[in-house]
Amino acid sequence: MDNRNLLLAVVLSGLLILGWDAAMRYFYPEAAVTAPAEAPASPAAKPAGAAAATAPSGDLGNEAQGQRKVDLKAALASPNRIAIDTPRIAGSINLVGARIDDIVLKDYRETVKKDSGPVRLLAPEGTPGQYFAEFGFITGGVRQPANALWQADGTRLTPETPVTLTRTDAAGITYRVRLAVDKDYMITATQSAGNGGAAAAIIQPFALIKRTSANASIDQFVTHSGPVGVFGGTLWDPHSYAELAEIGAERPAGDPAWLGFVDQYWLVALVPGGGRTAPKVAEAGFRALGGDLFRADLLYNAVTLPPGGTSETQTRLYAGAKESATLDRYEDSGITYFGKAISWGWFEILEKPILWLLLSLNSLVGNFGVAIILLTVIIRAAVFPIAQKGFASMAAMKAIQPRMQELQERFKDDKPRLQQEMMKLYKDEGVNPLSGCLPMLIQIPVFFALYKVLVLAIEMRHQPFFGWIRDLSAPDPAHILNLFGLLPYDVPGFLAIGPLALLLGITMWLTFKLNPAAVDPVQQQMFAIMPWVLMFVMAPFAAGLLLYWVTSNILTLAQQSYLYSRHPQLKAANAAAAAKGGGKAGR
Amino acid sequence: MKQLLILIARAWQLGPSRLLPPSCRYTPSCSQYAIEAITRHGALRGGWMALKRLMRCHPWGGHGHDPVP
Numbered sequence: 001m002d003n004r005n006l007l008l009a010v011v012l013s014g015l016l017i018l019g020w021d022a023a024m025r026y027f028y029p030e031a032a033v034t035a036p037a038e039a040p041a042s043p044a045a046k047p048a049g050a051a052a053a054t055a056p057s058g059d060l061g062n063e064a065q066g067q068r069k070v071d072l073k074a075a076l077a078s079p080n081r082i083a084i085d086t087p088r089i090a091g092s093i094n095l096v097g098a099r100i101d102d103i104v105l106k107d108y109r110e111t112v113k114k115d116s117g118p119v120r121l122l123a124p125e126g127t128p129g130q131y132f133a134e135f136g137f138i139t140g141g142v143r144q145p146a147n148a149l150w151q152a153d154g155t156r157l158t159p160e161t162p163v164t165l166t167r168t169d170a171a172g173i174t175y176r177v178r179l180a181v182d183k184d185y186m187i188t189a190t191q192s193a194g195n196g197g198a199a200a201a202i203i204q205p206f207a208l209i210k211r212t213s214a215n216a217s218i219d220q221f222v223t224h225s226g227p228v229g230v231f232g233g234t235l236w237d238p239h240s241y242a243e244l245a246e247i248g249a250e251r252p253a254g255d256p257a258w259l260g261f262v263d264q265y266w267l268v269a270l271v272p273g274g275g276r277t278a279p280k281v282a283e284a285g286f287r288a289l290g291g292d293l294f295r296a297d298l299l300y301n302a303v304t305l306p307p308g309g310t311s312e313t314q315t316r317l318y319a320g321a322k323e324s325a326t327l328d329r330y331e332d333s334g335i336t337y338f339g340k341a342i343s344w345g346w347f348e349i350l351e352k353p354i355l356w357l358l359l360s361l362n363s364l365v366g367n368f369g370v371a372i373i374l375l376t377v378i379i380r381a382a383v384f385p386i387a388q389k390g391f392a393s394m395a396a397m398k399a400i401q402p403r404m405q406e407l408q409e410r411f412k413d414d415k416p417r418l419q420q421e422m423m424k425l426y427k428d429e430g431v432n433p434l435s436g437c438l439p440m441l442i443q444i445p446v447f448f449a450l451y452k453v454l455v456l457a458i459e460m461r462h463q464p465f466f467g468w469i470r471d472l473s474a475p476d477p478a479h480i481l482n483l484f485g486l487l488p489y490d491v492p493g494f495l496a497i498g499p500l501a502l503l504l505g506i507t508m509w510l511t512f513k514l515n516p517a518a519v520d521p522v523q524q525q526m527f528a529i530m531p532w533v534l535m536f537v538m539a540p541f542a543a544g545l546l547l548y549w550v551t552s553n554i555l556t557l558a559q560q561s562y563l564y565s566r567h568p569q570l571k572a573a574n575a576a577a578a579a580k581g582g583g584k585a586g587r
Numbered sequence: 588m589k590q591l592l593i594l595i596a597r598a599w600q601l602g603p604s605r606l607l608p609p610s611c612r613y614t615p616s617c618s619q620y621a622i623e624a625i626t627r628h629g630a631l632r633g634g635w636m637a638l639k640r641l642m643r644c645h646p647w648g649g650h651g652h653d654p655v656p
Contacts, residue, residue, distance in 0.1 A: 389646035420652070423614060427651040436612040436644035 060143065060206060060283075060297050070126030076102055080149065084157045087183050089320065093157060094124065094132075097146045098165050098177050100187065101125065101132030103319050108265075112462050112471040121266055121319055130293075131211035131268065133317050135177045135189045138204040138299070144169070150177070159183050172197030173305075185320025186330065192312040195305040204282065204302040207270050207315045209260055210295045213241035217264040222455050223343045227286040227296060229259030229269070230337045237262075237343070244288050251285030257336035259284055259296050262322070265458045267341045270298045271316040279313040321458055324355060342456050350449035354379075355457055362459070368472055369465030372454070372544055376551040379450060384559065386439045391563040400429050454545050465547065469500075472544035476500045497539045500546040505535030507553035514560045588630040596621045596637075612650035617641055623655040 081092040084103065091103035103122040110116040123129045137144050150165040157163045162180035169175070178190040191205040219225040219240035227244055228237040232254015244250060260269025272281050280301040287295045303311045318330070322342050331338040344351050357378070361371035397404075403425060411418035454460065464470045468478050476498025508531035538546055596618040604618065615623065621637035628636060636655065643649055 386646060393646065419614070423651045436646065436648060436650075437610055437617050438641055438643075438645040438648075440610065441641065 060138075060208065060287075060295075060299060068126050070124060072123060072127040072129075075124040075127055082152045082155060082157060082163055084181065086159050086181050089181075089185060090118070091122065093152070093163065093165070093179065095150045095152060095165065097134055097148065098136060098150050098167075099124075099132050099134045100179075100317065100319070101130075105266075105321055108321060108458075109462060112474070119266075121268065125210070129212065129215045131209075131215075133207065133209045133268065133270070133319070135191055135207050135315065136205070137175050137191070137193060138206060138302075139169070139171075139173060139193075140202050143206075144175070157181055168196070171199070171201065173201055173203070184326050184329075185318050187317040187319065188314065189317060190312060190314045192310060193305060194310040195307055198307055200304055200306045200309075202302050202304050203311060204300060205279075205311075205313045205315075206297065206299040207272075207317070208295055208297050209268055209270060209317075210289075210293065211261055211268070213292045213294060216241060216261075220264075220455075222345070222452050223264050225263050226261065227259075227294065228262045228267075228341060229284070229296075230257040230340070231255065231259070231284070233257070233336060235337055235340045239286075241288075241292075241294060244286055244294060245290075247288070249285060249287040251283065256281055256284035256298065258318075258338060259286070259298065260318070261294070261296060262341055262343075264455075265322055265461060267318060267320065267322050267327075269318045269341065270296065271318065271335050271338075272298055272300070273314060322456075323458055324352075343452075344456070345452065347445050347449040347452065350445060351453050351456070354449055354453045358453060358457065359459055362463075367465065368460055368463035369469070369544070369547055372472070372548050373551045375450075376548050377555065379446065380552065380555045380559075383439075383443060383446075387559055388563065391567055395567040396429070400425065450548065451545065454542065454548060460542070460544050463544075465543065469543050472547065473542045475540050476543045476546065497535065498543075498546075500543055500550060501535050501539035503550050504538055504546055504553070505531045507550055507557065508534060511553050511556045511560070514557060514564075589625055589633075592625050592630055592634055592637075593622050596625075612644055612648065613640070613653045614651070615654065617644050620653070620655055627655060 076092065078094075078096075080095040081102070082095065084091045084093060084100075088106055089103050090106055091100075093099070094101050101122055101124040104118040104120050106118050108119040110119050120129065122131050122133070125132060134146065136146070148167060150167045152163050152165055154161055154163040157179055159181055162178055164176055164178040167175050172195070174194045174196055176190075176192045176194075178192070180188045180190075182188075189207065191207075193201075193203045193205070195201050195203075213226075217225045224237045226237070226240045227250070228235075229252065230236065231252040234254070236252045236259075239247070239250065256272055258269045258271040260267060272284070273279055281298065282301045283297060283299040285297055287297060289295055298315065300313050305311060316335075318338075320326070324339065324342055327341055328339045354375070358371055358375050361374045362368050365371055365374065404422065407418065407421050407425065411421060460473045461471070463472045465472055469476065471477075478498050512527045512531065538549065600616075600618045604616075611617070613620070617637070617640055620640050621633070624636040624640075625633035627633065640653070
């Protein structure tokens with residue numbers, strides 16, 4: 001009984017979560033979640049034809065100019081570049097426009113192949129995967145040209161050697177952007193302006209992130225992809241790229257703690273301030289620029305610089321992987337809710353310990369798949385007493401069965417009275433076959449949290465299990481319908497059933513079979529169909545998730561067999577009930 | 588507030604509760620209890636009573652007839 005409740009709790013919450021996800025995958029099949037940097041830009045990305053109206057004073061404007069296509073290799077080969085090299089990232093600074101538009105993550109490979117290059121997070125404007133950050137100035141209401149060439153005082157940006165970019169405009173104002181990088185993913189940009197001219201100047205420093213959504217991961221119910229930030233002390237992440245494109249622009253209320261874009265595994269974000277005094281932010285928000293292009297803007301208040309005056313603002317740029325520990329470290333250093341760049345959601349308090357346990361197990365056994373299996377065993381062991389208690393109650397019920405039948409005889413024409421007498425009998429004997437709703441209400445969040453951890457954990461990316469499964473965060477690569485690749489055709493998406501999914505269907509069908517037959521015919525039918533429906537629904541999901549689910553089913557089977565062996569009379573009764581009227585009879 | 592809490596209980600009754608196997612150890616059921624308690628005693632006190640009822644609705648808790656006081 002209890003076990004079925006548990007299963008149903010899992011299945012129902014699962015269906016709710018996965019149904020949405022499956023629908024998203026069905027409608028957007030082309031965007032592979034695991035390879036955000038590989039998808040080519042949509043060829044339909046037409047140049048935004050809107051008139052390039054002059055931006056109003058103190059605004060970054062819409063940048064509605066035509067898109068020019070640029071080759072990645074050619075762009076990176078330009079001589080106007082300063083190399084970035086740290087323990088975890090590599091790339092370069094573009095001296096044209098003071099942009100950071102070339103960053104690869106050394107610790108993460110593009111694909112599961114050993115010789116595939118590192119993941120490219122940032123790429124120059126105009127390339128298929130364009131995604132970059134720019135630091136600039138608006139002077140007297142006019143944005144400094146984005147194609148201006150800056151001078152650098154160094155040749156390499158490393159954690160030990162910061163680089164300062166310098167440029168002086170016609171009016172004699174000298175702009176500086178000092179770039180420093182730490183050993184993880186944070187680049188600190190100190191923008192300063194010195195007025196060497198004869199007249200006062202109004203200067204507004206800004207920072208922006210611009211990207212294409214063509215290579216973004218899918219915005220899912222359990223993990224957000226798109227514009228994100230913390231404004232006024234609350235996480236702001238309601239929109240996908242498509243929704244932002246519809247709205248056009250959004251400026252969330254409240255002071256920004258950080259803002260940027262997230263993918264399933266990556267984050268690029270701007271953090272205002274970090275210097276001695278927190279600079280005043282004039283405008284922070286997101287904008288859709290048309291043609292799959294989006295921008296996060298961070299515009300500081302204007303300062304009036306008299307001749308000889310200087311001003312300075314600091315902005316940090318995070319460009320890296322969403323590792324929970326790394327993000328939390330930055331959060332501890334004072335960036336509000338930086339750790340929430342990972343879509344923990346409501347059950348963070350459950351998910352963090354589960355993630356911690358999973359990572360500890362992984363470092364203990366050295367195989368992420370085995371760690372998932374062990375984690376499942378531990379969590380199932382924790383809820384085992386509930387199932388055991390349910391079985392004990394069912395056994396006790398059997399003992400009072402004769403008196404129950406007597407009651408049923410006596411009050412068969414008086415249903416309410418029968419109900420009352422039955423309750424009284426339960427009370428007198430101190431038994432109740434039903435487990436109540438609390439166990440279910442508690443278990444739903446736990447299993448949901450476990451599911452979310454498996455989706456959110458970047459640590460699972462490219463982790464092998466055994467044999468053919470070389471990436472637990474990707475769908476099972478083997479397909480039954482083309483005989484594991486022996487037949488030369490690609491299996492259409494929804495028929496791509498791997499061995500793990502088949503195992504899932506079979507084990508689930510077995511668990512339902514072992515359970516007492518349902519009374520309600522509708523429920524019976526549901527039990528008959530559900531394993532096979534879920535087999536198809538779950539097949540495109542990460543192999544690690546399926547592994548968890550299959551393990552969970554096998555444990556359910558083991559638990560049922562064990563409990564039935566402890567209470568043999570229940571098994572006999574259950575079998576009898578199943579035999580009578582095709583399992584329609586109740587217990 | 589009162590209406591909202593009752594709506595949640597009603598949604599549970601019409602949605603998940605229909606699909607799940609019967610699990611009530613008590614009469615009335617937790618959701619019915621919650622609706623009655625909130626109607627009779629208000630959102631705060633009734634809500635608290637409903638929560639307490641939920642907390643004893645598990646295999647080690649009580650069972651049987653347990654109406655709203």
